[in-house]
Amino acid sequence: MNSTSPIGQPLPRVDGRLKVTGQAKYAAEFEIPGLLHGSVVNSTIARGRVRRIDTTAAEAVAGVVLVLTHENRPPVASYDEPYQDDDAADGSPFRPLYNDRVLYSGQPLALVVAESLELARYAGSLVRIEYDVEPHQTDLAAVREQAHPAPEEVPSRGDFEAAYRGAPLQIDHEYGTPIEHHNPMEPHASTVHYQPGDELIIHDKTQGVQNCMRYVEGVFGLEGKVQVHSPFVGGAFGSGLRPQYQLPLAVMAALKLKRSVRVVLKRQQMFTFGYRPRTLQRLAIGFSPNGRLEALHHGSLGQTSRFEDFTEHEVEWSGALYACDNVQLEYRLGSLDVYTPIDMRAPGAAIGVYALEAAMDEVAYAAAIDPLQLRLRNYTEINGNQGKPYSSKELCACYEQGAERFGWSRRPLEARSMRDGHELIGWGMATGVWEAMQMPASAKACLAADGRLIVSSATADIGTGTYTVMTQIAASALGLPMDRVEFRLGDSRFAQAPLEGGSATVSSVGSAVHQACVGLREKILDAAQQSPASPFTGASLDDVAFEDGELVLKREPARRVPLTQLIQTSGTLEAEASVKPGDEREKYATGTHSAIFVEVRVDEALGTVRVTRVVSAVAAGKVINPKTAASQILGGVVWGIGMALHEETWTDHRLGRYMNHNLAEYHVPVNADIHDIDVFFVEEQDSVVNDLGSKGVGEIGIVGVAAAVANAIYHATGKRVRDLPITPDKLL
Amino acid sequence: MNPFSYARPASVDDAVKLAGPDARFIAGGTNLLDLMKENVLRPRQLIDITHLPLREVAASGNGGLRVGALVSNADLAWHPEVEARYPLLSQAILAGASGQLRNMATTGGNLLQRTRCWYFYDTGTPCNKREPGSGCGARDGVNRMNAILGASDACVAVHPSDMCVALAALKATVHVQGRQGAREIAFADFHRLPGDEPQRDNVLADDELITAIELPAEGFATHYRYLKVRERASYAFALVSVAVALEMDGDTVRQAHVALGGVAHKPWRREEAEALLVGQRADDTHFAAAADALLAGAQPLAYNAFKVELARRAIIRALDEAARGVTR
Numbered sequence A: 001m002n003s004t005s006p007i008g009q010p011l012p013r014v015d016g017r018l019k020v021t022g023q024a025k026y027a028a029e030f031e032i033p034g035l036l037h038g039s040v041v042n043s044t045i046a047r048g049r050v051r052r053i054d055t056t057a058a059e060a061v062a063g064v065v066l067v068l069t070h071e072n073r074p075p076v077a078s079y080d081e082p083y084q085d086d087d088a089a090d091g092s093p094f095r096p097l098y099n100d101r102v103l104y105s106g107q108p109l110a111l112v113v114a115e116s117l118e119l120a121r122y123a124g125s126l127v128r129i130e131y132d133v134e135p136h137q138t139d140l141a142a143v144r145e146q147a148h149p150a151p152e153e154v155p156s157r158g159d160f161e162a163a164y165r166g167a168p169l170q171i172d173h174e175y176g177t178p179i180e181h182h183n184p185m186e187p188h189a190s191t192v193h194y195q196p197g198d199e200l201i202i203h204d205k206t207q208g209v210q211n212c213m214r215y216v217e218g219v220f221g222l223e224g225k226v227q228v229h230s231p232f233v234g235g236a237f238g239s240g241l242r243p244q245y246q247l248p249l250a251v252m253a254a255l256k257l258k259r260s261v262r263v264v265l266k267r268q269q270m271f272t273f274g275y276r277p278r279t280l281q282r283l284a285i286g287f288s289p290n291g292r293l294e295a296l297h298h299g300s301l302g303q304t305s306r307f308e309d310f311t312e313h314e315v316e317w318s319g320a321l322y323a324c325d326n327v328q329l330e331y332r333l334g335s336l337d338v339y340t341p342i343d344m345r346a347p348g349a350a351i352g353v354y355a356l357e358a359a360m361d362e363v364a365y366a367a368a369i370d371p372l373q374l375r376l377r378n379y380t381e382i383n384g385n386q387g388k389p390y391s392s393k394e395l396c397a398c399y400e401q402g403a404e405r406f407g408w409s410r411r412p413l414e415a416r417s418m419r420d421g422h423e424l425i426g427w428g429m430a431t432g433v434w435e436a437m438q439m440p441a442s443a444k445a446c447l448a449a450d451g452r453l454i455v456s457s458a459t460a461d462i463g464t465g466t467y468t469v470m471t472q473i474a475a476s477a478l479g480l481p482m483d484r485v486e487f488r489l490g491d492s493r494f495a496q497a498p499l500e501g502g503s504a505t506v507s508s509v510g511s512a513v514h515q516a517c518v519g520l521r522e523k524i525l526d527a528a529q530q531s532p533a534s535p536f537t538g539a540s541l542d543d544v545a546f547e548d549g550e551l552v553l554k555r556e557p558a559r560r561v562p563l564t565q566l567i568q569t570s571g572t573l574e575a576e577a578s579v580k581p582g583d584e585r586e587k588y589a590t591g592t593h594s595a596i597f598v599e600v601r602v603d604e605a606l607g608t609v610r611v612t613r614v615v616s617a618v619a620a621g622k623v624i625n626p627k628t629a630a631s632q633i634l635g636g637v638v639w640g641i642g643m644a645l646h647e648e649t650w651t652d653h654r655l656g657r658y659m660n661h662n663l664a665e666y667h668v669p670v671n672a673d674i675h676d677i678d679v680f681f682v683e684e685q686d687s688v689v690n691d692l693g694s695k696g697v698g699e700i701g702i703v704g705v706a707a708a709v710a711n712a713i714y715h716a717t718g719k720r721v722r723d724l725p726i727t728p729d730k731l732l
Numbered sequence B: 001m002n003p004f005s006y007a008r009p010a011s012v013d014d015a016v017k018l019a020g021p022d023a024r025f026i027a028g029g030t031n032l033l034d035l036m037k038e039n040v041l042r043p044r045q046l047i048d049i050t051h052l053p054l055r056e057v058a059a060s061g062n063g064g065l066r067v068g069a070l071v072s073n074a075d076l077a078w079h080p081e082v083e084a085r086y087p088l089l090s091q092a093i094l095a096g097a098s099g100q101l102r103n104m105a106t107t108g109g110n111l112l113q114r115t116r117c118w119y120f121y122d123t124g125t126p127c128n129k130r131e132p133g134s135g136c137g138a139r140d141g142v143n144r145m146n147a148i149l150g151a152s153d154a155c156v157a158v159h160p161s162d163m164c165v166a167l168a169a170l171k172a173t174v175h176v177q178g179r180q181g182a183r184e185i186a187f188a189d190f191h192r193l194p195g196d197e198p199q200r201d202n203v204l205a206d207d208e209l210i211t212a213i214e215l216p217a218e219g220f221a222t223h224y225r226y227l228k229v230r231e232r233a234s235y236a237f238a239l240v241s242v243a244v245a246l247e248m249d250g251d252t253v254r255q256a257h258v259a260l261g262g263v264a265h266k267p268w269r270r271e272e273a274e275a276l277l278v279g280q281r282a283d284d285t286h287f288a289a290a291a292d293a294l295l296a297g298a299q300p301l302a303y304n305a306f307k308v309e310l311a312r313r314a315i316i317r318a319l320d321e322a323a324r325g326v327t328r
Helices: A016-020 A117-124 A140-146 A160-166 A209-220 A246-257 A267-271 A349-366 A371-377 A395-406 A466-477 A505-528 A563-570 A583-587 A626-645 A705-717 B012-018 B032-037 B073-077 B080-085 B087-094 B099-104 B107-111 B163-169 B271-275 B284-295 B306-324
Strands: A036-042 A048-054 A064-068 A108-114 A128-133 A169-177 A189-195 A199-204 A226-229 A261-264 A279-287 A293-305 A327-336 A423-435 A441-447 A453-456 A485-488 A544-547 A550-553 A560-562 A573-579 A591-603 A608-619 A674-681 B005-007 B023-026 B045-048 B057-059 B065-068 B173-178 B181-186 B209-215 B223-229 B240-249 B252-261
Touching: A036 A117, A036 A246, A048 A108, A064 A117, A064 A246, A108 A117, A108 A246, A140 A279, A140 A293, A140 A327, A160 A279, A160 A293, A160 A327, A169 A349, A189 A246, A199 A209, A199 A246, A209 A226, A209 A246, A246 A261, A279 A349, A293 A349, A349 A371, A349 A423, A349 A626, A349 A705, A371 A395, A371 A423, A395 A423, A395 A591, A395 A608, A395 A674, A423 A608, A423 A705, A441 A505, A453 A466, A453 A505, A466 A485, A466 A505, A505 A544, A505 A550, A505 A563, A505 A573, A550 A563, A560 A563, A591 A705, A608 A626, A608 A705, A626 A674, A626 A705, B012 B045, B012 B173, B012 B209, B023 B032, B065 B080, B073 B080, B073 B087, B073 B099, B073 B107, B080 B087, B087 B163, B087 B223, B087 B240, B107 B163, B107 B209, B163 B240, B163 B252, B223 B306, B240 B306, B252 B271, B252 B284, B252 B306, B271 B284, B284 B306
Parallel strands: A036 A261, A199 A226, A293 A327, A453 A485, A608 A674, B005 B045, B023 B045
Antiparallel strands: A036 A108, A048 A128, A064 A108, A169 A279, A189 A199, A189 A261, A279 A293, A423 A591, A441 A453, A441 A573, A544 A550, A550 A560, A591 A608, B057 B065, B065 B209, B173 B181, B173 B209, B223 B240, B240 B252
């Protein structure tokens, strides 16, 4: 990487113009002549059987082509395996329109297909469904006693019970987090372009085109006949990690009618599949008067469906983040008549670290220690779960620089010590942590005849900036200006890529892109050496540089050939690379870390909270693009504020049904809720995580924010609200 | 959305001739279209009134202001006469919805907003307001946003408007026209409590169209406050809201109008509560007495007991700020 390398530059998004001019097409925007439109009819009961579906009135509507139900759908696989996608939970995946069983309220029971969306929706309102209703249970708190261990090993160490009993000071509290739904701006949609011979070209909203391709091929027996495209995704946050039901429904209709079909979910239906599970968590901590942790128990009860056991890393963070010799972790699941949860932004960490960091704040007050000092006192460079050192962990720099920017040293220790008129002011902080994963990935690099570099991989850009950072990595590797490089993604025919999730795309796909470009360097040098009078004869890759679109002999920089000239004689050059995590990673724990400092103002009489200042200091290795990375963190912080104060899906447990399923009543922060947010990255060198030294920033931004807000509210008011969200009624 | 016919009458007379139980007038459509898309309302005919000459804001005979039914919420909030003489109304309008919605929504339509009760909106659940006789899902359901005052066994919905709370405190008059002619309805009499007929939000007959809202001469431009408590800073319906209009003589209250939003099927006023303030010192003792009288008999539900105390505190705060002239 030379001095003009685009890596580390805060470049604007390469796809920005396409997006703001409406040229970026999303799954529901692909027009096909003769396209039909499907509208889904969902169950109104939570458990039972469909006794009868009366579709006569719907079918009588002019323009309605088909009403698809479990009784007339095309054949589908009868074993679980084809349904088990790359992100499947343990168990037996949901099969849309498979039989008459109703497993949850909102389950798709029919698809009305018509000449227009409006007709399909109207006809859907005429479908009459009779049920045999069975008793249901949707309340996690009601099944505490029946909960079972999660199918996931959680590490423990030392002797918690004895150490807790022997500790001079103890806290023991329960923390609750509600169901949350992803609600990306773009609803889930699939447009199935039917080709003769049951070949399907599918435009789907997804975080994994190859995952959806395999799913459709397997469920419908269409091996080798399916392409899935997803060039642009209007937000997903995890909701696109698994194929959602609109995809198989659209495919069923297309196969049955041998026509192209589109199915778009409406906002209310965005509450009828995966979500962040409700949890009830217990933190019991024994500690010394100087705040050292002696014993720590973190138990979580999460909800899941009756057909799958959804697991995520909720409690492990408590065994990793601080030094403590006696750690007991426990993770149980309660099965309910609901759909299976799915990963949502920092799955597990967002809620598990909330509970841990809120509990740490309680320890700080009990020991009368500044909350930041408490974290420093229990600092460790070792991940205690694994007994391994971190490949890098600049969390101390986050604490120090974040505290400095925030002005933390001026914080009075006592709660309720700052006031301005009707408002109490409080300052709180928390730590954030996420994994730095890498997964096997491939990419292909191609130097085209016009001298442009085309790099591709079957990954996704869910608004995170994948297009931009991959272009930067490729441009840097071959010394090309950004505008001569094009990165392509979202096509199942491209080189293998993992699901776009877990903050692992730069680490995984970015490494493959880099490696493919390194492979292309060899091909280019080889091509340059073909002519008899080549100045590069005998040169190795170490002897040459790729600069400003030219191949340069390092010892005689005047000897240089433009790549555009080389390609004239050589023809198109290509290289493909597959990259796996390096063996060196095995010796280390890897992670990203952050420190969050928050100021709140609480109108005590009315219970309203304003988050007036946030400082988020992040350590995530080498940041490829500080602009898109900071946007990721900003979005995470905003979501963390929403998690602390606003977000909650309410269930009517008598009906077993979500009741605030629209964006007027399901509250996320609006602009007026968001004030000053200061995001920055600290320097962090890491040669272990991958060749780029980059860790990914999709998740870390949200982790810890809700705890910092809750802790600031305690500092302001002296009230400890442990059940999120902290709405006005809880502060009265 | 069900099939419907569409008409665009040229006059108010023509409009009311077309009206009937299966027809709906449409102006801004900010609520009606949503309800049609969700299949909550299924009118057979839409009568587009947007071309009727009802967009004027003009002085009324008695020194007040007459606001045409089609004046947009945004235009009304920012109208110089309203800002200067009825700032309570401006404040209330701007506390509601969003800029885009206020640009489309009309004065008359604001009065006719349907409740935001979660059960009314979800056709998969029972609701007496949507389908009379089907039962009330909210009474024993998730009723956090529902009524604490004036509800019935059949319905615990609340009226969602902010503007109407201010109009109640300002004692506006609603002008309507039907096939039998025009009539005036005092604002307090316009919306109704649910009783046994929760499907009826107000006293309008099927053939009646709101043509104007008339504001009285007294606008309480010095001592007023619209205080809305909600779960986020914008674009959320009120947990509770309070509109206060006071006439002060030094520290003494000469005239007091107080209306609550978010607590009942209509903007909630009680003259006996207001009377407790008149002639009294503007202090917390009298404010609390008025608040208690206004909230007397409150019957909270499983999830909304907090509203009683929250409303009490909000009333005291709003009265205090109005009396001191803290307008914000």
